[in-house]
Amino acid sequence: MSSGRDLTETLLALIDQLDHHAARRVTMAWNPADPRVRCALICAAARRPVALSGDFRDLTKAEREELHSVSQAWHDDVWALLEPAPARPLWPALVRHAEFGRMITGILLHRADDLDDSVLLACLEVAFPAVSEEDADKDDLFCGTLGASLTLDSVARTTTRHPRAFLLHGPALRDAVAAAAAELTGEVGEEGIYESAWDVFETLAGVCTSPDVLRDAARCLDQAAPPTWQRHRRQTPEWTAARSQAAGALALNPFCPPEALTLLAPFLGETVAARFIEHPDELTRDTAARIVNQALERAHRTAPASPAPSHQPAIPAVPSDDNLAEQNDPTAALSAFLPLKGPAARRRETAQAILNSRYADASHLGQLPAVLVLAHTEHAPAVAALLLQELGDRGEAWEAFRRSALRLTPNAPKALGTLIGESRAGTP
Incomplete structure (x- = not known):
C-alpha cells in the first residue's frame, strides 16, 4: 500500500513538470482513471506558459499576433482536458483551486454550454466575487476605462452564454456592472475619452438594468470631451459619431429613465431619435423631432430628383393623454393598439x-x-x-x-x- 502511494506521489510530481502541450498528449494517450492524476494533468495544463510571462510593452504587430496564438493554443489544450466526461465531476473542485481556479473558471464560462446550476454558481462566485469595502479600496492594475471594458465584456459574454447567470448570481453581477460604470464615468469625467472607447458605453447599455447607473452614464456622455491633451482641437466627426452611437444604445435600454433620455436626446442619430418623437417627456419629444426634421431637410437638399414614391400606410402612434381624454372611452382607445404590431x-x-x-x-x-x-x-x-x-x-x-x-x-x-x-x- 505504501509503495502504491509513493508511486502515485512520484507520478504527481512528474506531472507537475509538464507544460500544457505535454499534459494534453499524456491525457489523450493514457486516459487516466484516477481522479487525482487527471486533476493534476489539468492543473499542469492550466499553468501559464513561459511565453506569456514576459514584458509585453512595445511589441510589434507580429509579436502580438504570436502571443495571441500561444494564448489560444494554451486555452484550447486546457479545454481539451476539461471537456471529456471523466473530467466533469472534477469541475467544482477545479473552479475553487487556489492557484488555477480563475483560469479554469474563465474557460468553463466561455466554452461550456451545459453547466448545471451548482457549477455555474461556483464559476460565477469566482469570476464575479462579492466586493467588500476592503476590496473596493485596493488599487487595481486594470482600472478606469480599461478595467470597465474588461468587466463589462466579461459580464456580457457570460450572461449571453448562460442566461441563468443573473438568476443565480444577480446581486454580484449588478454590483460588478455598477462598479465598472463608476470606473468608466470617473475616468471619462477627469481625463476625457478617446473615439475608440465609446463602445464601452454600448457594452454597458447591453447589460445594465439599473436606472441610476444609466442616469450617471447619460450625464457622463452629456459632459464628455476628447482626452485632455486633445482639448485644443475640435471634436472630430468620427468622435461625434461614436458618441451618438453610444447615446443611442443607452437610450434604447428599457431601463433608461426619462431624465437620462433628456440628456441623451441631443446626441441621438435620426434613426434612433425617430423612436422617441411620441415620448411623453416634452423636452425629449421636441429634441427628437428636431433631429428627425433636420435629417429630412438634409435629405431633401441632397437627394436627386426622382418620381414621387408610393405612400405606405403609416402605423398610427399612441395618442397623448390629452387626446385620449377627449375620447369617449380612453381605455378602449388604448386597447386598439393591442396586440402589438x-x-x-x-x-x-x-x-x-x-x-x-x-x-x-x-x-x-x-x-x-x-x-x-x-x-x-x-x-x-x-x-x-x-x-x-x-x-x-x-x-x-x-x-x-x-x-x-x-x-x-x-x-x-x-x-x-x-x-x-x-x-x-x-x-x-
Whole structure:
C-alpha cells in the first residue's frame, strides 16, 4: 500500500513538470482513471506558459499576433482536458483551486454550454466575487476605462452564454456592472475619452438594468470631451459619431429613465431619435423631432430628383393623454393598439407609450412585454394586484414567476400575461 502511494506521489510530481502541450498528449494517450492524476494533468495544463510571462510593452504587430496564438493554443489544450466526461465531476473542485481556479473558471464560462446550476454558481462566485469595502479600496492594475471594458465584456459574454447567470448570481453581477460604470464615468469625467472607447458605453447599455447607473452614464456622455491633451482641437466627426452611437444604445435600454433620455436626446442619430418623437417627456419629444426634421431637410437638399414614391400606410402612434381624454372611452382607445404590431422596435415603442399613459390598466399590462411592465414603477400597485389575483397563495407559482422574471433580458418580448400563465401552468 505504501509503495502504491509513493508511486502515485512520484507520478504527481512528474506531472507537475509538464507544460500544457505535454499534459494534453499524456491525457489523450493514457486516459487516466484516477481522479487525482487527471486533476493534476489539468492543473499542469492550466499553468501559464513561459511565453506569456514576459514584458509585453512595445511589441510589434507580429509579436502580438504570436502571443495571441500561444494564448489560444494554451486555452484550447486546457479545454481539451476539461471537456471529456471523466473530467466533469472534477469541475467544482477545479473552479475553487487556489492557484488555477480563475483560469479554469474563465474557460468553463466561455466554452461550456451545459453547466448545471451548482457549477455555474461556483464559476460565477469566482469570476464575479462579492466586493467588500476592503476590496473596493485596493488599487487595481486594470482600472478606469480599461478595467470597465474588461468587466463589462466579461459580464456580457457570460450572461449571453448562460442566461441563468443573473438568476443565480444577480446581486454580484449588478454590483460588478455598477462598479465598472463608476470606473468608466470617473475616468471619462477627469481625463476625457478617446473615439475608440465609446463602445464601452454600448457594452454597458447591453447589460445594465439599473436606472441610476444609466442616469450617471447619460450625464457622463452629456459632459464628455476628447482626452485632455486633445482639448485644443475640435471634436472630430468620427468622435461625434461614436458618441451618438453610444447615446443611442443607452437610450434604447428599457431601463433608461426619462431624465437620462433628456440628456441623451441631443446626441441621438435620426434613426434612433425617430423612436422617441411620441415620448411623453416634452423636452425629449421636441429634441427628437428636431433631429428627425433636420435629417429630412438634409435629405431633401441632397437627394436627386426622382418620381414621387408610393405612400405606405403609416402605423398610427399612441395618442397623448390629452387626446385620449377627449375620447369617449380612453381605455378602449388604448386597447386598439393591442396586440402589438409591426417591427420589434415599433412594438416596444408602442408598449412604452401605453405604459406611460395614465389610462393603462391591468387589461393592457398583461399584453405588454414583462420586462417593460416590471420596470415601470407607476404600475407597481396594478401589477401586484394582478399577480395576487392570478397566483394567489401558491408559493410554487410565485417562485416560478420570480425565476422567469429574473431571466428576462432587456429586450425580451415575452408579455407579462404569458409569464404569469407559464408560472401557473408549471404548478398544481
